[in-house]
Amino acid sequence: MGMFQTLFRTKLQDLISYGKKIGIPVKVLQSTYLKNYSVEFTFGDDDPSVDTAKNVVTLPAQIIAKLASAKLDGIVKEARAVGLLYHEAVHAFVGNKLNSGDIAFAVLHKQAKAYYSTGKFIDGKTIPEEGLDSAVTEAMAQYVHRRIFSWWFAHELLTQFAYEMMGVPNPNHSATLKLTGRDLSDFNLVKTILSQKNFGNSYHSTVKGEQKNMQIATPMHQGLRDYCDREILEGKINDVAARFVTDSPIGGN
Ligand SMILES: [Zn+2]
Numbered sequence: 001m002g003m004f005q006t007l008f009r010t011k012l013q014d015l016i017s018y019g020k021k022i023g024i025p026v027k028v029l030q031s032t033y034l035k036n037y038s039v040e041f042t043f044g045d046d047d048p049s050v051d052t053a054k055n056v057v058t059l060p061a062q063i064i065a066k067l068a069s070a071k072l073d074g075i076v077k078e079a080r081a082v083g084l085l086y087h088e089a090v091h092a093f094v095g096n097k098l099n100s101g102d103i104a105f106a107v108l109h110k111q112a113k114a115y116y117s118t119g120k121f122i123d124g125k126t127i128p129e130e131g132l133d134s135a136v137t138e139a140m141a142q143y144v145h146r147r148i149f150s151w152w153f154a155h156e157l158l159t160q161f162a163y164e165m166m167g168v169p170n171p172n173h174s175a176t177l178k179l180t181g182r183d184l185s186d187f188n189l190v191k192t193i194l195s196q197k198n199f200g201n202s203y204h205s206t207v208k209g210e211q212k213n214m215q216i217a218t219p220m221h222q223g224l225r226d227y228c229d230r231e232i233l234e235g236k237i238n239d240v241a242a243r244f245v246t247d248s249p250i251g252g253n
Contacts, residue, residue, distance in 0.1 A: 004041050004061060009034070011067040015082075022072060024151065025234035028144075032057065032089040036096050048088050052095025057088050073172035074160035076153060076183070083149030090141040090232060105227075112136045112221040119218035121204050127216065131202035139200030139220050143228050146199070147237045150190045157187050158248060191246045 001009070012033055019026040033039055041061040042048075049058045066081035097105040116135040119127045127135050160179055163170040197219040204214035229238050 004064065005039060008039055008041075008059075008064050008067075011064055015067050015070050015085075018071065022155075023236055024148065025232065025236050027234060028086065028089045028093055028232050031096070032092040033085075037092045048084060050088055050091035050095065052092065052099065055092075055095075057092055059085070059088060071172075072152070072155045072159050074156060074163060074170045075173055076156040076186075079149050079153040079156065082152050083145045086148045087141045087145035090144045090228075091137060093232065094137050094140060108223055108227055109136060112139075112224045115221045116202075116216070116218065119216055121202075121214045122217045123204075123214065124217075125204065127202050128204075131204070135200055135202040135216060136221075136224065137200075138202060139216065140224060140228050140232070142199040142201070143220060143225060144232050146193050146196065147233060150193050151237050154187065154190050154248070157183060157190075187248075194246055 012029065016026045016029055019029070037050075037055045037057045040056055040058045041064075042058055043061050046058075046060070048060060050056070051058075063081050063085065066078045067085070070078040070082055094109075098109065113132040113136055116127050116132050116139075117129070119135065121127065157179065160170060160183075164179060198215070198217055199220045201213045201215045203211045229235060
């Protein structure tokens with residue numbers, strides 16, 4: 001194992017122990033990054049990727065530094081990195097389920113593909129046949145990603161909000177941190193994300209015959225969503241947990 005792999009593993013193990021303490025799901029991180037897949041790193045602006053044939057996940061190297069400080073300390077700075085880590089783990093998870101011949105998942109996957117075959121992109125066009133696999137996987141990855149991201153982001157802001165309500169400075173921060181109007185509008189964004197019903201994107205053929213990625217407008221397949229809630233999110237970030245955030249006193253409507 002290279003230096004970055006070793007460092008990543010150590011930081012990930014810290015995040016997993018911490019995640020267990022704060023009550024976020026960690027099994028998908030363990031199975032992907034510590035068991036089924038090897039991890040490689042990019043050092044430029046390349047997008048993260050998952051090779052489900054070779055069992056390799058490629059992540060941006062900067063994620064290691066973000067994971068090293070991933071704590072709910074009232075300072076919003078790692079929510080995106082944590083969300084990304086789960087997003088790629090879901091791609092790996094789906095690849096693993098399909099490659100290992102998990103019957104229950106194969107049936108669900110087929111049903112979801114049939115569902116998305118009549119699904120629409122945000123421009124009203126139908127999802128093409130060759131885009132259906134991607135529609136299913138991206139819906140799962142984006143759903144899990146946004147649930148985790150929103151949970152993390154909201155808890156950072158709520159932590160800070162609690163310090164301010166008690167009138168004590170946040171000991172995790174060197175200066176006297178105060179939530180700003182920007183933070184509050186970000187919090188509203190999180191509330192919006194948590195009430196979102198459509199997830200994922202897929203290949204969209206354009207008039208010129210090119211392909212591009214476009215967001216899907218059709219609500220997520222219910223069985224797929226239930227599966228993500230149960231098997232990946234371990235029942236920990238469900239709608240009840242989301243309501244805790246959407247009903248919270250900060251932000252506004
Ligand atoms: Zn993706």
